[in-house]
Amino acid sequence: MKLATYKDGSRDGQLVVVSRDLSTAHYATGVAARMQQALDDWGFISPQLQDLYETLNGGKARHAFPFDPKQCMAPLPRAYQWADGSAYINHVELVRLARNSEVPANYYTEPLMYQGGSDDLLGPCDEAVFGDEAWGIDFEAEVAVVTGDVPMGCTPEQALDGVRLLMLANDWSLRNLIPDELAKNFGFVQSKPATAFSPVAVTTDECAGAWVGGKLGLTVQSQWNGRTVGMCDAGQEMTFHFGQLIAHLCKTRNVRAGSIVGSGTVSNRAVEKDGRKDWVRGYSCIAEKRAIETILDGKPATGYMKFGDTIRIEAKGRDGQSVFGAIEQTVSSLRT
């Protein structure tokens, strides 16, 4: 099924069930008012949401209304956890190659992951507000999962059973703040501002055929100012599947219902063409494009985003239909 959270002026919004084709929606009020409530008691609540979903898809839901992504908050407008992996090692390799540094050996055996802020997540069409263009504003197109309760010390296979929902994420990054922050050795705080999520979160059965072994084998499309810059396959080249990412997080603590775990920037390897590398799939963040430019030409040519720029991130199913709806954001300036 497909679920979304509609704006209602409150901090958590209203849970709605959305039809498979994203054309109609229905408030889930009688079943659960908020997304977190459904996740807290998934075994009991999800079958009731599924019933409503089937009625809605059959065109028989009595109070259905046209679904409007602009009315959406993030599926979880605030979450108790947002832990973002960097599971496409190709992304790391590119960035490292561009600065002539090797990828540490353990990057291939253990996931990279950072803890993000989750008190103020952005809806799919919310403006992305930043204080300064000079911070190096960049999008990052990712796949993310929402978990149920996953106990400390579980295996990747057990962790995979804890996946409740799939979404897309735009993990906004402030590239020029990253070097100083990482030099301080405590991870990202200022350089990873509020993350945005797709209009709907879907159960894994909505991606049947594409959701295999904890990886989502769909193409994540990124359009920057209307131009397609990325058509990256989220499946095959994911170095660590979501079960591995969640298990990494669970090694020393319980992960509780409603935790969001991200894949990191979706990234695909170059193909060789006439002895030259060609990144035919494009890119899911500008930093990667700049790394490619540096590798090829010695320096980056593409600048980061400017106020007024737009980004659109979407993934289509094998039937050609949008699975999650599109993240469509405009970069704008903080007026203080």
Add this chain to the structure above:
Amino acid sequence: MKLATYKDGSRDGQLVVVSRDLSTAHYATGVAARMQQALDDWGFISPQLQDLYETLNGGKARHAFPFDPKQCMAPLPRAYQWADGSAYINHVELVRLARNSEVPANYYTEPLMYQGGSDDLLGPCDEAVFGDEAWGIDFEAEVAVVTGDVPMGCTPEQALDGVRLLMLANDWSLRNLIPDELAKNFGFVQSKPATAFSPVAVTTDECAGAWVGGKLGLTVQSQWNGRTVGMCDAGQEMTFHFGQLIAHLCKTRNVRAGSIVGSGTVSNRAVEKDGRKDWVRGYSCIAEKRAIETILDGKPATGYMKFGDTIRIEAKGRDGQSVFGAIEQTVSSLRT
């Protein structure tokens, strides 16, 4: 006023108001069922809680009962944000000195801060469960604040107005997992497991005289296996006050109600005695004791915690009374 969250089998527990002397409590059910609910609507709800608090202190609350810290969850059993500073530069200096590395200059001008997990916070008397003693189990006694809504780009002074509640924290750390994790450059995930908090969270007026300029001038006492190892002053030597810590976090994002911001390990400078340094205040984490031993004797002598060890963390007010109640935890082994 003083607030706590009582266990009731649910994920968020029940909000209770606790008397100033921590002897009695009263469910706040008629006002707000959960702590987060009070924080979400603080302007409206806090005066009603204050009324109940005054009635309780006057011995006139009709359904008061004896307060039992063992029934407490963390004041916020799960939170939308837990960002922990490292605001006592003396702690950083000691650790660096022990390994012969300099403190980077910007550590004195910009707070160090890491984003922690907040989906599964521990109550004051909850067992601290770990998979392996070899991970280097360590406590960290800290002061923490709970915020209201604080907007992006605010000043430290504005941020200070956003402080709603004060607590103590035990920021459990797995020292032997830290080097590998920090070498990966993405901050802490596995090496910072679930954090524990004091039985009660208090408004700043409960610390009148001690809460000055965003610092809490009280002594934080740490007892390890019943022996007092730290009597550290949390006030004067805090390099960055809580307004500065929150403003650091707010530079690129909004901070929303119910965010927890920590001070980092409370730490005091040595005094010189006969030409030799003496850390008369003791320590608020074992790593610091080991750093001191390394500076004095070339190597650490104190081991980390073992299964069965206990830690007690408390702060007394200027009247000698416990302000927050005590964190009292036992280290125990994960049985898988």
